[in-house]
Amino acid sequence: MPRTIVDVHVLQTVPPSNLNRDDTGSPKTARFGGVVRARVSSQAWKRSTRTAFEHLLDRTELGVRSKRLVELIGDEIVRQDSSLGEKAPQLAKDVLAAVGIKTTPPRSKKDAPEESGYLVFLSARQITGLAELGVRAAHSGDGVSKADAKKTAKSEHSVDVALFGRMVADDTDLNVDAACQVAHAISVHAVENEYDYFTAVDDHKNADAEEDAGAGMIGTVEFNSSTLYRYATVDVDRLQDNLGDAKATRRAVEAFARAFVTSMPTGKQNTFANRTLPDAVLVVLRDTQPINLVGAFEEAVTEQPRIASAIERLAVHAGDLHAAFGETPVAAWAFGPGARLDPLTDKVGAQRRNIDATIGALGEAVAARLA
Numbered sequence: 200m201p202r203t204i205v206d207v208h209v210l211q212t213v214p215p216s217n218l219n220r221d222d223t224g225s226p227k228t229a230r231f232g233g234v235v236r237a238r239v240s241s242q243a244w245k246r247s248t249r250t251a252f253e254h255l256l257d258r259t260e261l262g263v264r265s266k267r268l269v270e271l272i273g274d275e276i277v278r279q280d281s282s283l284g285e286k287a288p289q290l291a292k293d294v295l296a297a298v299g300i301k302t303t304p305p306r307s308k309k310d311a312p313e314e315s316g317y318l319v320f321l322s323a324r325q326i327t328g329l330a331e332l333g334v335r336a337a338h339s340g341d342g343v344s345k346a347d348a349k350k351t352a353k354s355e356h357s358v359d360v361a362l363f364g365r366m367v368a369d370d371t372d373l374n375v376d377a378a379c380q381v382a383h384a385i386s387v388h389a390v391e392n393e394y395d396y397f398t399a400v401d402d403h404k405n406a407d408a409e410e411d412a413g414a415g416m417i418g419t420v421e422f423n424s425s426t427l428y429r430y431a432t433v434d435v436d437r438l439q440d441n442l443g444d445a446k447a448t449r450r451a452v453e454a455f456a457r458a459f460v461t462s463m464p465t466g467k468q469n470t471f472a473n474r475t476l477p478d479a480v481l482v483v484l485r486d487t488q489p490i491n492l493v494g495a496f497e498e499a500v501t502e503q504p505r506i507a508s509a510i511e512r513l514a515v516h517a518g519d520l521h522a523a524f525g526e527t528p529v530a531a532w533a534f535g536p537g538a539r540l541d542p543l544t545d546k547v548g549a550q551r552r553n554i555d556a557t558i559g560a561l562g563e564a565v566a567a568r569l570a
């Protein structure tokens with residue numbers, strides 16, 4: 200049975216920066232093709248994509264990932280019925296217990312609402328629905344139905360839950376398989392991390408003529424600069440299963456494509472002002488399987504200009520793979536500045552458009568296939 204797969208490939212140049220740090224504060228790296236590459240973890244870019252959803256989708260279509268579920272559901276219970284203020288925390292605990300999520304008092308704060316032992320991803324509609332069960336139980340005195348609580352927690356998933364999935368350790372029946380996969384971004388070339396030595400002046404001390412001229416603080420910040428290859432894929436059929444609505448699925452695909460392309464992790468952003476937009480974006484609609492094109496950069500790019508060379512490499516590799524494995528994309532679109540994108544139209548058959556036209560055409564194609 201033909202599938203509907205959306206692959207998003209991005210080439211993006213980032214100036215000196217530290218987008219995503221490891222436990223020592225150094226920019227993350229990975230060894231690929233025998234050399235060290237700059238790396239940005241998939242978790243970091245998924246987080247920035249989810250954050251961008253807040254400007255692209257209605258709040259009711261999104262979720263909240265938190266351990267403080269008693270507080271979240273309790274607040275919603277009070278919003279629905281202000282007379283239940285004192286009972287709200289206990290009602291929220293009862294609702295979560297009926298779902299199968301255990302809560303315990305937090306270690307750090309006394310008299311604070313109980314928390315789950317791990318982060319749980321719930322949609323805004325699920326929080327509202329669970330609160331309604333708590334209100335109903337308070338007025339009926341019958342307690343919270345486990346069947347109703349589980350049904351509420353398993354229905355009306357938000358776009359971000361449907362895309363990125365959910366794992367509930369206490370009850371695997373509440374798990375949601377992710378419809379989206381995001382690769383770790385890596386540089387198309389070798390990198391060496393560098394160090395910025397900085398000093399900070401003590402303004403008050405500096406104004407005193409009798410004080411020495413030494414700095415109030417000294418330190419170092421590690422950084423690198425790179426042209427990154429980024430890749431993500433969305434299984435539209437899985438997304439449709441998770442959301443249960445074709446129109447919501449189209450909105451989710453369009454929002455994800457725009458958010459993934461234009462978002463950026465915020466690590467050390469104030470220090471480096473490193474926010475850029477991609478040099479080239481290739482969106483491919485397939486009916487077979489996802490295809491990561493990172494093999495184009497197994498041999499590190501050394502040619503200049505680097506961006507044009509990377510785009511050429513990407514286009515040639517995609518064309519060669521399609522020819523070798525009989526892959527014929529349903530459709531492909533490319534956008535980015537300048538004439539450097541010509542190889543993507545010539546060798547991949549991508550239609551050259553801007554971001555709005557590409558996302559519009561992608562949404563129409565997805566809607567047609569879902570119909």
